[in-house]
Amino acid sequence: MENENLSTGNEKPGMRLLGRGSLAIRYTRFFILAFLVVFSIAFYYTFSYTRAILDQDALQRASNITDLTISRISNVIRPVEQVPYTLSGALEAENPDYSMITDLAKEFVLDDTVVFGSAIAFEPYMFDKNRYRYCHYVFETAHTIVERDLSSAEYDYLNKDWYRIPKIKGEAVWSEPYYDKGGGDTLMCTYSVPFYHWVNHKRVFAGVITMDISLQTFRHILTSARVSQTGYSYLLSRKGKLITPISEQYVNTDIRTLLLRKGDVAHDSVIDKMLLGERMFVKITDLQHVKVPSWIYSAPVPHTTWIFAITFPTRELYAGLYDFFRKLIAIFFFSLLAMMLITILITRKFVRPISRLVEATHRIGQGDFGTALPVYRSKDEISQLTNAFSLMKDELAHYIRNLQEATAAREKMESELSVAHDIQMGLLPKNFPSRDDWDLAALLDPARAVGGDLYDFYFLDDDHLFIAIGDVSGKGVPASLFMVSARTQFRSRISLNVPLNQSVYEINKEICRENPNQMFVTFIAGIVDLKNDTLTYCNAGHNPPFLIRPGGKTEKLKDVHGIPLGIFEHATYGSGTVIFSPGDALLLYTDGVTEALNKADRFYGDEPMLEIVRRNADLCPAELIHRLENDLLDFMKGADQADDITLLVLKSKKMQGQESKSPDVKQVRLLNKLGELNRMVASLEQVSELWDIPPKITMELNLILEELFTNIVFYAYDDGRDHEIILTFSRLAPDSIQIVLEDDGREFNILEKNTSDTVNKPIEDRQIGGLGIHFVKQLVNDIRYERRDGKNIVLLIRNY
């Protein structure tokens, strides 16, 4: 048991070291959490900062690239714009040389890589008074110059934007990108410069000269204008149309439509500003991919109405950053893991002395004060704790030793009191022999280990029963001693030969004489004539008894025949008589019953007791007392028992016209007291007379029974309690009697006792004893012994 306890004691702290609530785990958890928070903040700050730098850098690069690209575009466009001005000057001269101008245009178209074609278109009748339209177009295809007349009515150049807008505006204009069907048959932008003729001294619009540039031209410039791998750039017209293709399908498409298609709806105002020619650097949705955020940088191209825009996905811009942070986080988590392990190990190292201390404390807790506390050398908090524990252990051991001594002393006292209690209880008769005519039961429940109440009953002879109840003033040991002394007095003085009141007088005198402490006892003594159903009693200042009639009617026996015993030496006493009818019962009690207090300090009183009696009048005395006791205990629940509780009930079991038992069997129940010999002899004599047994045989039977009975009284019991010995006479034949003697004492086989030496040895060597058993064997015809159900049963037969 001890070892088992120790082993569980050992395991517990060990488990605690790495258990859920262990210091190591808690400490590590806290540590890791703190680390996570601090690092997350640091990470976030670094990340944002780095991204801002990257953005700044990207802006710078985009801006540079934009500037470069714009200048390159300008370089291409400037000559294109220059030539028509020159030519328009030529066209505005008087009598212009059209063939020279056309040749110049042709030459320019051929020379310049950007210019795709050039047209000279006239107002109706301006070129030739006979021709409504005149438009001469030259364009380059596969490095040769093709000339085409676009004067046809179907082409109707007069309604083309490249013709109408400069005419209306009166200035050179870049057209929106358009597909020139029937003209250049390609996607182009046209720079149209109006020229004028003097007619009647008036400057009159005469037509436009145009330079077409193929939008293909800017492709190679724009392809090189990229910020990142997947970035790209493009040109937008003022109206938002894509001048250069992003990919083949998105030419001439409105940028707003594109953005809408890619799921961006929030940037219309940004686009508006962009188209107005503001330099912008904003984050919007990529034009090629759905919901991919990307940076866009835009700037107007000087001289033209175009907007240059360069764009690149933020993802790509941050790719390096993301990659770096992924690696950083991985490294961080590995470090964290390592840190966690290290923390656990270190904490365990620090906690181990505490665990050992816990183990030792466990053992001390189980009472093993010999346990040595672990030695801990460092001078830190743990060593202070160990010292404190050591001090506590010593103090505790000292305290427990004192406690044990005090407890032992108290136990000794209590055990002595408990012995005293047993002795006092042992003095009280317990079992009333089971009879057909009378029954009696009694209860004494002392308030302390020993008490001053008493009751008593015993047979004065076969037909007379003495009963008594008393209450000594005071409680505890003095009262109990006084009670024992009083009991001894009446046990020795009550006799059938002296009137009861005379005996009580004598007893009082004796008690007064031996009463230095002036104690007294209230007392009722009575002698019941069992045959004639009368009670002679003397009430010396005790609570009045009650007579209980069958059916529950109760009568108070109010007479008091004298003052309590022990007060006045010359006090005289009277006596009274009660006649029992069949079924009547007598209830004796002490004031411990009627004056029992409950928690509310109220007395139990007569009435509840009588109520129980009335309701249970037909029960046997033992059961009635049991009910009374239960009711009383219920009443007192939670309160201390203040006084001894004593109850005695005697009841006549006789019925009207009761018949006696079978004449051939007679049974007597005896107590294991020598005094019962008288009753035994009386019963034997009764049987002898009844069955005509000769006096000599009767004397021999007497001898036999006396031997057997005294043997039982002296040797069968050693518990000091009352026991019942059952004696049964049976008439087997007119000249044969069987006697059975039963007792529940220690096993003793009378037949095994060797008796031969008792008779045959010389007088000096004879053992005194064993003689009686020798008689028994000699004087019977048959004797048998049996041990059955814990009882010694001796059966003997005597013929006569």
Added chain:
Amino acid sequence: MELIEKNNEKCMIIGINGRLDTINYSILEKRLMELLDQNVTKILVNCGQMDYVSSSGLRILLMALKRITMVKGKFVLCSLQENIREIFEISGFTTIFEIYPNEEDALRVF
């Protein structure tokens, strides 16, 4: 039981009147021991009125006999009733005790 004592010049005569049993044998025991202590060594016990004797009673008689024999005194019984005599025979006591049919015969031996 009652003890009736007569002081003869030869010896002390004790008459046992009634039953000598387990309850009252101690009265006889006490008296006999008193006499022995007073150096009374010649005792005649008259059992004429003794109706009954238990083995405890016999034990007392036996003890008295032993002690008086030791001091060379004399302890004699007389006038045993028939029933009692039979008990003595069964127990073999007739061979141990000197028993006389009446007081006169018994007194002669002192």
